[in-house]
Amino acid sequence: MNEDDLWKNKCEEVWNAPAPGIQDPCDVPMEAYDPLIHTVSEKAACNRMLFWSKTKDIVHQFTDAKKCLLTLEDTLLGFVMDGLTWCSKKGSNESFTTGCPGWLDCEKNPVRSFWNRASTAFAESACGNVTVMLNGSLDTPFNPNSIFASIEVKKFSSPKMRALNVVLVTRRNDTTNCENSSLQTLRGILDPNLTYSCKEVQRSRILDCISDPDRPCGDCW
Ligand code: AVW
Numbered sequence: 257m258n259e260d261d262l263w264k265n266k267c268e269e270v271w272n273a274p275a276p277g278i279q280d281p282c283d284v285p286m287e288a289y290d291p292l293i294h295t296v297s298e299k300a301a302c303n304r305m306l307f308w309s310k311t312k313d314i315v316h317q318f319t320d321a322k323k324c325l326l327t328l329e330d331t332l333l334g335f336v337m338d339g340l341t342w343c344s345k346k347g348s349n350e351s352f353t354t355g356c357p358g359w360l361d362c363e364k365n366p367v368r369s370f371w372n373r374a375s376t377a378f379a380e381s382a383c384g385n386v387t388v389m390l391n392g393s394l395d396t397p398f399n400p401n402s403i404f405a406s407i408e409v410k411k412f413s414s415p416k417m418r419a420l421n422v423v424l425v426t427r428r429n430d431t432t433n434c435e436n437s438s439l440q441t442l443r444g445i446l447d448p449n450l451t452y453s454c455k456e457v458q459r460s461r462i463l464d465c466i467s468d469p470d471r472p473c474g475d476c477w
Contacts, residue, residue: 269295279344279346280346281343281344281345281346281356281357281362281365281366282357282361282362282363282364282365283364284343284344284364284365284366284369285364285369286369286370286372286373286376287373288366288369288373289369289370289373289374290373292333293333293373293374293377296332296333297377297381298331298332298333300381300382300383301326302383302384303383303384303385304324304325304326305325305326305327305378305381305382305383305384305386305387306318306319306325306326306327306386306387306388306389307327307328307378307379307386307387307388307389307404307408308327308388308389308390308404309388309389309390309391309397309398309399309402309403309404309405310390310391310394310397310399310402311389311390311391311425314389314425314459314462314463315327315389316329317463317466318389318462318466318476321466321467321469322465322466322473322476324472324473324474325387325473328374328375328378331378333374334374334378337370337371337374340353340367341353341354341356341367342356342366342367343355343356343357343365343366343367344366371403372403372407375403375407375408376407376408376411378408379407379408379409379410379411379412380411382411382412382416382417383416383417383418384417384418384419385418385419385421386412386417386419386420386421387420387421387422387423388404388420388421388422388423389423389425390404390422390423390424390425390439391424391425392424392425392426392427392430392432392433392456393425393426393427393430393432394432395432395436396436396438397424397432397436397438397439398436398438398439398441398442399438400441405442409442409445409446410445412446412447412450413447413450414447414449414450415449417447417450418450418451419450419451419452419453420446420450420451420452420453421453421454421455422434422439422442422452422453422454422455423455423457423477424436424439424454424455424456424457425457425459425462426456426457426458426459427458427459427460428458428460433456434454434455434456439454455477457476457477461476461477462476462477465477
């Protein structure tokens, strides 16, 4: 089979994977996406995985410009679903893209459950040295309500994964640093066999690096 046919087959398989059907749009458990996640599972990019929390814009600017690190939204499924809204509605077997519950309207909405499930799979596959960009302009860069804290960190495990390296993205007058108590909490709940590091990096330094195509990734922080 040539490459085009392989992709065509893959797309048909993904398209035909069972998806949450006629149901209450506030009652979609994350397990509803198990078949889809299993169909699209990709080989993990060991040592290149980048997690994030409240740093979405700069993280994606970074991965668009430099190909050394990859986020969930740079994987096939994450890329396709990023920015989309969808839901079913009671009594209809159509898919809707408007009038769907918002992120905070109910916990088990289809979009939030999808990202919870996809994040679980991405974190379970984490291997080697893993990076996370957290937001140093916040008092609590490691927020217990975030997907990163409530789902991803709990899935990180050695020996498949070796280290978690926090890049704390700061602005000039920020007072939050690597000593921040939420980061101590992060360190405390991490699998004790994982090496932990934290580095404060000025946002402007990362942006300069992004806009200079000659700067290798390793020089950005
Ligand atoms: P985030 P996470 N209202 O920046 O750690 C609307 O907090 O949770 O980072 N949308 C929301 C809300 C909300 N209150 N909270 C979260 N979102 C949506 C997947 C929104 O689209 C990757 F692997 C926001 O941009 C990262 O490591 C996104 O969730 C990790 O999970 C992220 O919220 C980032 O999740």
